[in-house]
Amino acid sequence: MFFSLTGVFIISLCFNFLRIFQIASSGEAVKEAFLPVTFIFVNIMYLFIYNFFGQNIIDHNSQVFITAYSVQWYVAPLHIQRMILFLLLKGAKDFTIIIGKIFISSIECFATLIKASISYFTVVLSMQ
Structure with missing residues (x-):
């Protein structure tokens, strides 16, 4: 369950980063970016908390x-x-502590997940 949830969070982070970039580049109102920024904050906090407890x-x-x-x-x-x-x-x-038989719950894994979502964001951005 954690593995699928983490995949959803990484994809969500990627597309929310993309939405914020689109808002910033088009000059839309700052109010438009509030919801994606909130989603990014919640996703990053969730990923950090369960990786932090594993590291603990x-x-x-x-x-x-x-x-x-x-x-x-x-x-x-x-x-x-x-x-x-x-x-x-x-x-x-x-x-x-291995979650989903794929990754280890640690701060290092948290950094890897964030880095992966930013990498996916840059790939999607370069395809546009």
Whole structure:
């Protein structure tokens, strides 16, 4: 569901950018640009929020690994040492949240999505 919703948002961003460019180049009233600017703002905020929460979870997992790595394991009982070893083995792998089996929910992915929508906008603009 997130994957299809993200695709719709990217297409919406592309065409709203195109509409704002058309309004700016034709000299129409500024009031005409209010609705596309609002849609762009809402779309970007939605994409940012769910990618930010994914990045938050990834950062939290990294912090758990750093804490388990820096603990004084040699003074802990043997069963605690085994649990720390388990945490270190699990934390050594990169933790990612994959949405739609296509992209990772992170701030880097947010930047990629915005860059893609601007690229599509320039392609559509050059075709006119």
